[in-house]
Amino acid sequence: MIFRELCYNMLRYGYDFSSKTHMKSRVFTIFMICIILCVMLSCKKRSPVIFCEGVSTDGKGISCGTKFSTGDLTAVILVDERFETENLKIVISRKTSYKNEPVSVLNHTVASDKNSANVPLSLYIEGDYVVEAFGKDDRTLGSGNITIVDTY
Numbered sequence: 001m002i003f004r005e006l007c008y009n010m011l012r013y014g015y016d017f018s019s020k021t022h023m024k025s026r027v028f029t030i031f032m033i034c035i036i037l038c039v040m041l042s043c044k045k046r047s048p049v050i051f052c053e054g055v056s057t058d059g060k061g062i063s064c065g066t067k068f069s070t071g072d073l074t075a076v077i078l079v080d081e082r083f084e085t086e087n088l089k090i091v092i093s094r095k096t097s098y099k100n101e102p103v104s105v106l107n108h109t110v111a112s113d114k115n116s117a118n119v120p121l122s123l124y125i126e127g128d129y130v131v132e133a134f135g136k137d138d139r140t141l142g143s144g145n146i147t148i149v150d151t152y
Helices: 002-013 023-042
Strands: 049-055 061-065 067-069 071-078 087-095 100-109 116-123 127-134 140-149
Touching: 049 127, 049 140, 061 071, 067 071, 071 127, 071 140, 087 116, 100 116, 116 127
Parallel strands: 067 140
Antiparallel strands: 049 061, 049 071, 071 116, 087 100, 087 127, 127 140
């Protein structure tokens, strides 16, 4: 009988009689910690490789996304620091069930004092691809995932 009354009072008034602390404040604290963790984990950095249908005159991508129909598109590579090299190595790999199979390797000439580059890509076989950009000393600048679908 006493246990049932304790449970009833705990649910009704929000008190934990064993430690004399307020249950609602504990629940609120745990809830706020969960919200803060969710916000911290959901804010991730932008990918340095963006895929667009074209590029404007000032270097901004036009109609960017991760899913395109077959054909030509542009990979916009934007990093925080300068490239510090004259050539970028772009590796295009097709995702399979177990590993990424390299489809092509491109060398793209860039200005070493710039931090952005536009690389034209031609993808005519549908599937999921990973595009990786490598800079000086084969240092990874970034990568991006793209899906090509055949709409014809």
